[in-house]
Amino acid sequence: MSHAHKTDITIGTSKEVEGVDQVDEGFRVHQLSPSSWNRYEQCPRKYWLSRQRLPRKASMPAVVGNAVHNSVEDICNLDIDNREDDEVGWMPYTAKAILDGHWNNEKVGFMATPRHPRWKDDLITQAHDGLVGALKILCSKSLLPQTKLSELTISDWKYVQSLVLSNEGTLVSECGRLMGRLDLLVADLDENGQSRGWIVADLKTGRPPTGALDPKVSRQLRFYRDLLKRNNSDHPPIRAEGWYSANQTIHEATGDNVIDDAFVAWEGMRPSSEPLEATPGERACGFCEWKAWCPAWWNATGEGTLSSSGAFRDEVVQIIRYDSEGGAGLLERMASVDESGNVSKSSKRFGFTVKDQAKNQLDELFSDGYEGTLFIGSARVSSKVLHLGDWSEIIPWQPILENTMPV
Numbered sequence: 133m134s135h136a137h138k139t140d141i142t143i144g145t146s147k148e149v150e151g152v153d154q155v156d157e158g159f160r161v162h163q164l165s166p167s168s169w170n171r172y173e174q175c176p177r178k179y180w181l182s183r184q185r186l187p188r189k190a191s192m193p194a195v196v197g198n199a200v201h202n203s204v205e206d207i208c209n210l211d212i213d214n215r216e217d218d219e220v221g222w223m224p225y226t227a228k229a230i231l232d233g234h235w236n237n238e239k240v241g242f243m244a245t246p247r248h249p250r251w252k253d254d255l256i257t258q259a260h261d262g263l264v265g266a267l268k269i270l271c272s273k274s275l276l277p278q279t280k281l282s283e284l285t286i287s288d289w290k291y292v293q294s295l296v297l298s299n300e301g302t303l304v305s306e307c308g309r310l311m312g313r314l315d316l317l318v319a320d321l322d323e324n325g326q327s328r329g330w331i332v333a334d335l336k337t338g339r340p341p342t343g344a345l346d347p348k349v350s351r352q353l354r355f356y357r358d359l360l361k362r363n364n365s366d367h368p369p370i371r372a373e374g375w376y377s378a379n380q381t382i383h384e385a386t387g388d389n390v391i392d393d394a395f396v397a398w399e400g401m402r403p404s405s406e407p408l409e410a411t412p413g414e415r416a417c418g419f420c421e422w423k424a425w426c427p428a429w430w431n432a433t434g435e436g437t438l439s440s441s442g443a444f445r446d447e448v449v450q451i452i453r454y455d456s457e458g459g460a461g462l463l464e465r466m467a468s469v470d471e472s473g474n475v476s477k478s479s480k481r482f483g484f485t486v487k488d489q490a491k492n493q494l495d496e497l498f499s500d501g502y503e504g505t506l507f508i509g510s511a512r513v514s515s516k517v518l519h520l521g522d523w524s525e526i527i528p529w530q531p532i533l534e535n536t537m538p539v
């Protein structure tokens with residue numbers, strides 16, 4: 133059986149990135165990754181703000197994804213050379229122990245992240261299911277006769293490991309401008325178990341697609357595929373696949389090479405003192421974590437281009453009255469005055485209730501003596517009252533209009 137040797141594959145470069153950033157001398161080198169590319173494409177300002185070292189936001193879906201990815205990596209790298217080949221029953225408890233370790237690490241990181249919602253311990257079940265799903269996909273790709281983890285022998289897993297050519301490697305273009313974290317590179321077996329090429333796989337712990345792959349996901353997968361091709365001139369055929377652990381489905385990304393487009397985007401992503409253009413829109417702004425520092429979405433809301441309704445809303449407000457003990461008060465929505473984030477009073481006032489994390493944030497701001505305008509993220513609205521809790525954020529409204537990083 134012939135498989136590529138792991139050492140034959142160039143996934144990255146260890147050399148220093150040279151000449152990448154001479155235009156802005158002294159500024160950090162910038163690299164395009166699939167996620168920064170998506171951010172830039174959705175809204176250049178979102179990308180620009182993401183580089184301003186603003187307090188980061190943690191999320192439970194990211195925790196689940198990280199825990200699964202890191203566990204798959206460890207299980208692929210398990211040292212089982214000295215174990216008995218016919219041992220069975222070892223995988224379920226090994227996988228569980230590895231996942232538990234990563235889950236605990238994730239929790240420490242999550243709690244230390246300045247902006248984080250409530251920790252949900254019960255989601256470890258989802259992570260566990262995701263890990264089992266990912267391992268089953270690996271077994272089926274290796275053409276093992278069964279994929280039941282409890283029946284896997286040590287010898288089975290040694291075989292799977294032999295087909296994994298790389299995992300969690302950093303793919304970097306020769307020039308250093310393009311990079312991405314590659315989850316898995318495995319041998320693509322034909323029905324006789326012969327390798328006919330490589331599969332670059334990205335593990336997905338989110339919702340599987342019902343039809344075609346999301347264009348962003350397709351482009352991300354093709355980016356890995358095309359970067360691998362670029363780095364390995366004598367590469368065999370390469371398929372790019374999204375492996376959805378939730379229902380163990382595999383979706384191949386096909387289509388044009390995306391590297392030229394990536395270089396064009398890289399040019400536009402150069403660090404700049406001036407903020408990049410903002411392109412507010414329902415989709416881009418919906419889950420944008422940089423709103424408290426972006427004047428554009430509030431201006432667009434004021435102008436009616438962005439909707440201001442819905443069961444959950446983001447607001448820019450001034451507190452009129454607040455009873456900390458009772459966890460309630462009155463606030464006034466601030467009207468957007470210009471594209472710089474200046475606001476003025478308005479006649480729109482709402483009652484609000486506040487508890488848990490949002491209350492801690494508000495109390496802390498008050499005890500620090502902050503009396504300025506506030507950004508409220510994700511207020512639940514019912515009967516014209518805003519309800520703030522663990523699902524919300526309260527942050528000073530401080531739009532950023534120039535680069536705060538050393539240039």
Ligand code: SF4
Pocket residue numbers: 174175176177178179181410411412413416417420421422423426427428429
């Ligand atoms: S809030 Fe909207 S306009 Fe502002 S940076 Fe985010 S996506 Fe762009």
